[in-house]
Amino acid sequence: MTIFNIISKIIGHINQKIAVVGITAGVVVAFVNVVARYLFDASFTWATELTIFSFLWSVFFAAAYCFKKDAHIAVTVVLDVVPSRIAKIMLLISHLVTFIFLCAVAYFGYKYLFVVIDLDEKSIDLWNTPMWIIYLVIPVSFSFGAYRVAERIHGILSTSHDKILKETEAEQVLADMGMGAKEHKDNENVKKLNEMVKEVEKKTGGLL
Numbered sequence: 001m002t003i004f005n006i007i008s009k010i011i012g013h014i015n016q017k018i019a020v021v022g023i024t025a026g027v028v029v030a031f032v033n034v035v036a037r038y039l040f041d042a043s044f045t046w047a048t049e050l051t052i053f054s055f056l057w058s059v060f061f062a063a064a065y066c067f068k069k070d071a072h073i074a075v076t077v078v079l080d081v082v083p084s085r086i087a088k089i090m091l092l093i094s095h096l097v098t099f100i101f102l103c104a105v106a107y108f109g110y111k112y113l114f115v116v117i118d119l120d121e122k123s124i125d126l127w128n129t130p131m132w133i134i135y136l137v138i139p140v141s142f143s144f145g146a147y148r149v150a151e152r153i154h155g156i157l158s159t160s161h162d163k164i165l166k167e168t169e170a171e172q173v174l175a176d177m178g179m180g181a182k183e184h185k186d187n188e189n190v191k192k193l194n195e196m197v198k199e200v201e202k203k204t205g206g207l208l
Contacts, residue, residue, distance in 0.1 A: 018058065056137060061144070064142070
């Protein structure tokens with residue numbers, strides 16, 4: 001196992017755990033606060049901020065994890081109609097732009113932490129917690145996302161252009177139903193399903 005595999009596993013583990021813990025903590029705190037407010041006529045002053053920050057961390061790290069699974073929404077209708085060589089170049093360009101954007105946000109998010117530290121900004125409701133700890137989610141999660149995109153770029157570069165495109169989401173759904181279009185091209189029913197898939201993708205712009 002190479003150092004990059006170890007880093008990848010560590011990042012994946014961190015992303016998953018923070019995403020799960022964050023969303024769970026946010027839901028639990030919000031629920032407890034609502035129960036306390038309506039049943040006992042009481043409320044926790046720190047509950048709102050803790051809920052928001054928990055959701056914030058969960059969303060940012062979940063988004064970083066989605067780069068690993070290539071689960072972010074992408075309109076692939078153009079890639080499906082151009083030659084595979086051009087599709088590979090377009091994929092590289094889009095991932096490079098994404099990588100640069102993520103690195104830029106991570107860098108300026110890191111720089112912003114020093115501004116917050118110099119201002120000694122703290123959360124009033126959340127036990128005077130230094131806000132730089134909360135804002136740390138930006139440089140860390142975006143750095144993780146950038147690393148995942150770098151992995152994708154390496155994967156695209158090392159993959160032949162004729163194998164670069166995955167099955168569309170609609171084709172994956174059919175495959176899960178036991179109706180794999182690519183494996184049964186001679187089947188008349190599957191041919192009709194293929195036509196339906198193309199029609200749906202045409203109308204949805206490749207979003208399904």
